[in-house]
Amino acid sequence: MTTVGTWNLENLFRPGGPFGPRDQGAYDAKLAGLAAAVAASGADVLAVQEVGETAALAELAGRLGGDWQQVTSAHYESGHPIRVGFLSRLPFEVVADTAAFPDGLGPVQSGDGGEAIRRAGRGLLAVRVAEAGGGALVLVAAHLKSKLLSFPPGPSGRPRFQPADEGERARVAAYALYRRTAEAVTARALADRLLEGRGEERQVVVMGDLNDGPEAATTQILLGPPGSELGTPGADRPDGGDGARLWNLAPRIPEDERYSRVYRGRRELIDHLLVSRALLGRAAEVRTLRAGGGGLPSVGDDPAARRDAPASDHALLFTRLGPA
Template identity: 30%
Template sequence: MAGRFRLATFNIENLDWSPSAQDEFGRRLAVLRPQLAAIDADILCLQEVDAQRETAHAPRRFVALDRLVEGGGYERFFRAATLRPGGDAPADIHNLAILSRWPIVEQRQLYHDIVVPWRWTPPAEKGASAQPIDVAFDRPILYARIALAEGASLHVLNLHLRAPRAVPLLGQADRKSSRAIAEGQWLAAQKREGQALEARLFVDRLFDEERAPLIAVCGDFNSDAYDAPARILWGADDPSGPRGLAPLATRVDERARFTVVHAGRKTLIDQLLASPALAARCAEVAILNDGLADEATAPDPILGSLHAPLVATFRA
């Protein structure tokens, strides 16, 4: 590859805008714009990009994102973004976006394209038969193939997996009971791991098609660095194997290896995994977490983000 490039992932924390909250949005811009400038990415993967209507009956579009990048280094970048599954417009919240200095020559979203939706029937209680539940992912995965400056293809998957919050189950009168929480948490884990599996199986197809593909899988995994979703995505017990996806954040000093702080506990839930051909070109990895607020005690509204950007630099 000619020269270096920087690839970053950043959960931008419910990036929203409304005509009635212009001042609040202006305060967010004052915090987020310097963050994006510091990231200085050539390819930027964003999570939690909301979409807005400028008027009551207008279609949803990325008003907040457009205004965030306006006048900055990312304004003229190529863009890929998710749509609401089955629709032709973005969802109101939690869309994914990829911004690239170089052309995006192919893009698609994965939503049960490989792992089909399934049904689960909760265990019967006191002889009453339970109704089966249709289980589907919360949002798509975003894929983009980017033509780098010298012509090589970089495959990028942007993920935002299900958070470890109990899925509300219909028909349960007490949604805070131990049973409801246990079943809801189990179902949340199934969604999270099922979508990690869909991403991994798509990655295997890329390995089938190319001898030494350049693949990056990044985003908010909503789980710790060695939990099941990450291990599924590795594709091997040893992620440095020929088809493994290596977690690049492990190259960061352990004391700084976190992207979220919750009640004093530092966790690495935002990750960047790389195929062997890409990992071999990784020159530097940084997590921009200086001054990161604790999400358990952060004031509302949030001005910046409660996630730290993860940035990797790749050499020729």
């Protein structure tokens, strides 16, 4: 059995900078909370998001004990350098690390001045993991553009988390949606490359913080050919599109656990595990785990408000893969 999961670590920076904990005590508490939850999940390999510093991820790996290794994407935004990565106690190799939009997809508007972007804000990192039983998994870590909006700096030079007016709010929300959509297309293009139409035999997982629910259009883009989703009559029937499809495991999460973040008091499932046909029968158990064993904190629109908080504002999502 191999346990695979994904977790947004919420601004994993070492103390003293503009984003991470203010002091060593808060940082140590965060690492302790993260390490305890990873251990409780039994994860063998974990896709992680919001790694601000590779040294901090290495320190987390050290807290886990054993032979945990880590890797991070080379692609991130300089203004807020969070990136995706992997923690693994199984051998792995990097097979892709990309951010550029695929051929055919043009740049998208990202601001009122008409500026455009041509790449994802965070890289998409893919690794090939060797299972203890001799099989191989190809895992992709993703982190799409957030729904939490930040606005251009005001006179203070600091980013704003409240708009000047509702017109600005609507425009910035549109820019974020354009970007998240383009990033979903980019992730789907990488999945196509890894699957090569052979999803019945290739064990591929695309996972991470997709920043929207299972029914959102951006999440649906990642599934590939429509039809056969879990919970539909065609879910268990072989189909011509199965070589290219990915299945969202969300319906297999126990209903009372089916959320990964709480925003303004509302439960949301925005972290996802999408598997190829070859893994659909193996991924029978799918769970979420909240650090400390309690409920998740409700978050608002200012991420800086939680810079000294322990662990993460997201739940860890994982699946235990049965025998092939």
